[in-house]
Amino acid sequence: xxxxxDKYRPQRWEDIPQxxxxxxxxxxxxxxxxxxxxxxxxxxxxxxxxxxxxxxEVIEFNASDVRNKEQVETIIKNAATQxxxxxxKKIILIDEVDGLSGQEDRGGAAALVRVLEIxxxxxxxxxxxxxxxKIKDLKKKANVIEFKRVKTDELANLLRKACHDEGVQVExxxxxxxAVNADGDIRAALNDLQISIIQKRIVLExxxxxxxxxxxxxxxxxxxxxKGFSCSRAMERLNIDLDEHMLWLDENIPxxxxxxxxxxxxxxxxxxxxxxxxxxxxxxxxxxxxxxSLFLSAGISLAKEEPYKTYIAYKxxxxxxxxxxxxxxxxxxxxIAEKIAKNxxxxxKAVLKNFHMxxxxxxxxxxxxxxxxxxxxxxxILGR
Amino acid sequence: MNDAALWVEKYRPxxxxxxxxxxxxxxxxxxxxxxxxxxxxxxxxxxxxxxxxxxxxxxKKLYGQDWRQNFLELNSSDARGIDVVxxxxxxxxxxxxxxxxxxxxxxxxxxxxLTKEAQQALRRTMETYSGxxxxxxxxxxxxKIIDPIKSRCALFKFKPLVREDLEALxxxxxxxxxLNVDSDAIHGIYDTSEGDVRQMCNIxxxxxxxxxxxxxxxxQQLRASIEQKGVTEALEYAIKKDFLxxxxxxxxxxxxxxxxxxxxxxQMQKEVLRLDMQDDKKLQMIERCGExxxxxxxxxxxxxxxxxxxxxxxxx
Numbered sequence: 001x002x003x004x005x006d007k008y009r010p011q012r013w014e015d016i017p018q019x020x021x022x023x024x025x026x027x028x029x030x031x032x033x034x035x036x037x038x039x040x041x042x043x044x045x046x047x048x049x050x051x052x053x054x055x056x057e058v059i060e061f062n063a064s065d066v067r068n069k070e071q072v073e074t075i076i077k078n079a080a081t082q083x084x085x086x087x088x089k090k091i092i093l094i095d096e097v098d099g100l101s102g103q104e105d106r107g108g109a110a111a112l113v114r115v116l117e118i119x120x121x122x123x124x125x126x127x128x129x130x131x132x133x134k135i136k137d138l139k140k141k142a143n144v145i146e147f148k149r150v151k152t153d154e155l156a157n158l159l160r161k162a163c164h165d166e167g168v169q170v171e172x173x174x175x176x177x178x179a180v181n182a183d184g185d186i187r188a189a190l191n192d193l194q195i196s197i198i199q200k201r202i203v204l205e206x207x208x209x210x211x212x213x214x215x216x217x218x219x220x221x222x223x224x225x226x227k228g229f230s231c232s233r234a235m236e237r238l239n240i241d242l243d244e245h246m247l248w249l250d251e252n253i254p255x256x257x258x259x260x261x262x263x264x265x266x267x268x269x270x271x272x273x274x275x276x277x278x279x280x281x282x283x284x285x286x287x288x289x290x291x292x293s294l295f296l297s298a299g300i301s302l303a304k305e306e307p308y309k310t311y312i313a314y315k316x317x318x319x320x321x322x323x324x325x326x327x328x329x330x331x332x333x334x335x336i337a338e339k340i341a342k343n344x345x346x347x348x349k350a351v352l353k354n355f356h357m358x359x360x361x362x363x364x365x366x367x368x369x370x371x372x373x374x375x376x377x378x379x380x381i382l383g384r
Numbered sequence: 385m386n387d388a389a390l391w392v393e394k395y396r397p398x399x400x401x402x403x404x405x406x407x408x409x410x411x412x413x414x415x416x417x418x419x420x421x422x423x424x425x426x427x428x429x430x431x432x433x434x435x436x437x438x439x440x441x442x443x444k445k446l447y448g449q450d451w452r453q454n455f456l457e458l459n460s461s462d463a464r465g466i467d468v469v470x471x472x473x474x475x476x477x478x479x480x481x482x483x484x485x486x487x488x489x490x491x492x493x494x495x496x497x498l499t500k501e502a503q504q505a506l507r508r509t510m511e512t513y514s515g516x517x518x519x520x521x522x523x524x525x526x527x528k529i530i531d532p533i534k535s536r537c538a539l540f541k542f543k544p545l546v547r548e549d550l551e552a553l554x555x556x557x558x559x560x561x562x563l564n565v566d567s568d569a570i571h572g573i574y575d576t577s578e579g580d581v582r583q584m585c586n587i588x589x590x591x592x593x594x595x596x597x598x599x600x601x602x603x604q605q606l607r608a609s610i611e612q613k614g615v616t617e618a619l620e621y622a623i624k625k626d627f628l629x630x631x632x633x634x635x636x637x638x639x640x641x642x643x644x645x646x647x648x649x650x651q652m653q654k655e656v657l658r659l660d661m662q663d664d665k666k667l668q669m670i671e672r673c674g675e676x677x678x679x680x681x682x683x684x685x686x687x688x689x690x691x692x693x694x695x696x697x698x699x700x
Contacts, residue, residue, distance in 0.1 A: 250688060254627050254695075263627050264692075264699035271676075271692035274685045282683070330640065344392050345436045346582075347459040347494055352642050357586055357606065361593035366389035 003226045004190040008162050013049040016042040017154050018147045023124070024050055026143050027091060032116050032123045034097070034139060036130040037147030039237070040187030043126040046147075047093050060093045063125075069107035072115065080119035090121040097135055098127040109134045116141040149184025152176070158186065159193050168197055191234055195221045216240060216248055220314050223249075223301045224256045232297040242289075245296060246273065252314045257304055265303035269295045332380035336362070339371045391585040395557055396437055398444065403434050404553060404581075405545040413438060413540070417445050420485055424510060424519045426495075426534060428526035429542025432580030435522040439491045442520070446485050454488045461494045466502035470509050477513045487518050496523035503530045510536060544579030554584055563588070564597040572603035612637055615651050622697040623659070630694045635687070645686030649677045652693070665700050672696050 013020045018041065026033050027050060035043045044060075051058035059079050080092045097112070116123055116138070123142070130139060150158075156179040163170045178196070182189035195218045215238040222231035235245070253266045273295035280288045337351040340358060344351075351358065361367070362381050373381075388394040397403045400414045416422045422442065427435040443455040456476040458469055473490060498506060510519050510533070521537065523529055545553075551570050558565045565573075565588075577583040590606055591598045608616075614637025621630035638648060653673040656666060676693045680686065 246688070250691065254631065260625050260627065260695070260698040264695040267688075267692040267695035271679070271684070271689050274688045275679055275682070277685075278679075278683050330642075340390070341459075341462070344390060344582075345440065345457060345493070347461045349461050350431070350494075353647070354583075354586065355641065357590050360590040360606075361586075364389065364593070370389040 003222075003228065003230045004162060004194040005187050005230060008158070008165075008190055009045055010042070010049065013046060013053055016046050016049070017150055018042050018046060019145060020046045020050065022145055023047070024054070026145075027054065027056070027122050027124070030122045032119070032125075032142040034125045034127060034130065034135075034142040034144045035147055036127045036144065038149055038184060039128060040182075040185030040189075041147045041150055042186065043147050044093070044095060047091065047124050047126075051091050054089070056089045056091045058091045058093055060095065062095045063097045063108075069111040072108050072111040076112065077115045077118075080115050080121055080123060083120060092119065092121055092123040094123065094125045096127065097125045097138060098129050098132045109138060113137045113141055150186055151184070152179045155179035155182055155184070155186065155189050159189060162190065162193060163197075166197060188237070191222065191230075192218070194226075216245055217314060219245070219297070220248055220252065223297055224252075224304075224312075225307050227301055227304065227307060229298045229301075231301050232294055235293060235297045242277075242293060242296065246270065246277075248314065248316070249296060249300060251316065252312070253300070255315070256308060256312050258308065259305070262304040266300045269299035269303055273299070332377050336371075336373065336377050336381070339373065343371055391557065391561075391589045392582050395553075395560075395585060397434070397441065400441060400445075403438060403441070404549045406434055406438070406542055409438070409540045409542065413442065417442055420446065422446075422487075422489075422518050424514070424537045425521070425540060426526060426529060426537035427520065427522045427540050427542060428524070428529075430524060430544050430578075430580065432577070432582035432584075433542045433544055434581070435542055436491070436493060439489070439520045439522070443489050443491075446489070454485070456488070456490045457493065458490065459493045461497040466498065466505045469502075470505065473509055473513060473517070477516050480516070487516055489518050489520060491520045491522070493522050494524075495521040496525055496528035500530055503533055507532050507536070545581060546579075547574050550574050550577065550579060550581065550584060553581065554588065557585065557588060558598075561588075561592060562596065563592055566599065568600040569598050569603050572600045572607070576603060576607040612641065612643065612648075612651060614640070615648055616655060618694065619652060619655055619659075619697070622694045623661075625698045627695055627698045630698065631691055634690060634694060638686070638690070645680045645690050646677065648686075648690055649673055649680060649693070653677070668700060669697060 010016050013024070018037075020042075023033055023035065023046060035046070037043055048058055050056070061076055061079075076092065076094065079090070094112070097109075125138065125142065127135060130144065156175050159170075159175050159178060163175070178192055179189060182192060219231060219235045219238060219240055222234050249266075249270055253270065254263055257263050257266055273292045276288045276292040276295070280286060280292070333352070333355060334348070336358075337348050337355060340346070340351045340362075341348045359381055362371070362373070363378065367373075368378055386394060386398070388396075400410050403410055413422075413425075427438065429435060440455075443451040447454045456472065458472060460469070469492070476488065476490065492506075495503075495506075507530070519537070521529065521533070526534065526539065526541070551574055554565070554570050554573055557563075558570075569591075573584055573587050576587060587603065587606055588598075591602050594602065614633055618630045618634040618637065621627075621633060634648070637643065638645075653670065656669045656673065659666060659669075672693060676689050679689050
């Protein structure tokens with residue numbers, strides 16, 4: 001299943017409810033542009049659509065990939081200053097320039113300013129937050145255009161159209177609720193809709209509170225029902241607790257992925273994520289978190305050959321409950337093992353390992369007396 | 385022999401001469417005890433070959449009736465951290481030993497369960513109290529004990545009991561308990577116990593609880609139950625490619641018996657070797673076991689890693 005975000009991505013730049021026409025004019029005049037606005041309002045999509053419309057080749061960089069001065073100079077500068085071989089026109093798109101983080105970048109932002117000065121092609125940058133100090137100079141060299149949060153009505157229209165195309169009936173007030181919830185973010189709105197449709201859980205209550213369990217279910221559904229990296233972004237956006245998330249995955253993988261090949265691949269990624277979790281603890285190197293969280297989202301999403309169509313009601317992990325139940329059931333076992341250990345110069349652990357064998361002969365009268373087993377302990381041994 | 389109800393205790397040797405299979409060790413230890421002066425000692429060897437028994441005999445011979453007041457038994461794998469060990473030692477060492485023998489004895493069982501750091505702390509404790517206490521450390525593997533401790537101890541390597549010795553012992557106990565055990569069953573008991581006398585006593589007592597006549601079949605049944613049936617069943621489900629059942633069985637076995645991932649993987653690896661399947665598949669499984677065991681040693685999550693192993697086996 002294609003993600004709704006991809007499926008319902010606008011096909012024409014005019015369809016984007018933003019000042020795209022202004023961007024178009026600036027590109028045609030070969031001017032640099034800084035588009036800013038919250039996530040999911042169409043910044044990147046607009047640039048790509050304009051490129052297609054105006055027959056420009058769009059060369060995309062993510063600021064978080066080219067961080068330091070050297071990288072900016074070698075990679076972006078080359079692309080921005082060199083004429084392309086067949087004279088095709090180019091747009092250099094640099095996403096998330098506010099992601100260039102201050103100190104580490106060792107002059108990344110400053111190098112980018114110099115690139116803007118000598119570039120032969122229009123450079124379009126995007127950012128969520130332009131109040132950031134480090135992009136202060138970039139702002140001066142480019143035309144700043146704001147993309148606003150998409151209005152609730154427009155979002156509702158989009159959702160309504162998607163529902164229509166999907167052949168799903170959704171009550172009007174629920175669509176509205178979803179649109180409000182998305183807070184102007186088209187991507188979030190489409191993700192929410194897709195998840196709701198998949199889960200057949202289009203209920204008002206369900207959408208009202210986006211509590212952590214609800215979030216986890218959403219991400220889980222995205223991971224399982226789509227194939228790719230979009231679930232990683234959703235997981236990041238929703239700020240999912242990874243430990244909790246691992247338990248949910250652990251429980252539900254075999255119900256969702258019923259082919260053994262998919263299961264094995266998914267579990268191997270889960271296990272690898274667990275290994276990285278251990279490495280974080282051991283080395284206190286927090287960047288390993290990136291791998292842990294990618295394995296737990298895109299990794300498991302891509303572990304399947306193709307998405308399963310069957311609807312699965314995802315369950316909470318049974319493991320913790322099971323541990324608790326069995327501990328209650330076997331509480332006596334430990335007290336008995338302690339008595340045996342004391343009596344026979346052994347460790348409790350060693351007794352526990354062979355406990356089922358001890359159980360076969362402990363119930364004799366002499367032994368009960370010698371170990372001073374109480375009634376409850378005897379009942380436990382006899383399986384009462 | 386005494387009147388204890390548990391046979392491991394009932395038949396635990398009380399004198400040096402009763403200890404079987406450690407012919408090189410016994411005379412040396414006996415001589416030390418007769419001089420009423422023993423050094424710190426490290427007893428290493430597999431379980432159930434007489435390490436604890438010998439320590440108990442030493443205490444009984446040195447202190448006679450009062451041995452309990454002069455003998456502290458600690459188990460490293462149960463004690464929560466080296467601080468617990470240190471405190472117990474401190475309290476125990478406060479009072480003086482009885483007249484003739486100028487020291488008390490501390491038996492620290494399963495000392496190889498202590499981390500290297502804990503062993504360093506233990507070494508200091510040994511030095512602090514060496515005036516008033518002697519330590520007897522026991523360990524399955526002496527290589528897991530740090531060199532500074534080894535250099536302060538007299539080393540004694542215990543050997544597993546050979547078949548003749550263990551079978552003779554089995555027959556002796558069987559006779560004393562009025563059991564009818566045929567020779568096949570006696571062989572079976574040796575095979576199952578792997579030279580571990582404690583295990584042999586337990587197997588015998590367990591079989592005897594059902595019937596005074598013990599056959600090899602009974603022993604085999606018991607053997608199957610020693611090797612956690614649940615693990616075998618989980619493995620069978622995995623080979624039949626039923627991951628859900630394999631997982632459920634495995635979780636119950638692990639949680640129900642308090643088994644760690646390492647306990648499980650050791651048994652799985654052995655069972656995989658016994659499986660009737662193509663050699664190349666078998667090798668792949670063993671390879672995977674090795675990888676998972678390594679991750680567990682590094683501190684990964686028991687459940688997740690074992691589940692990944694089962695999922696891998698389902699696919700093969």
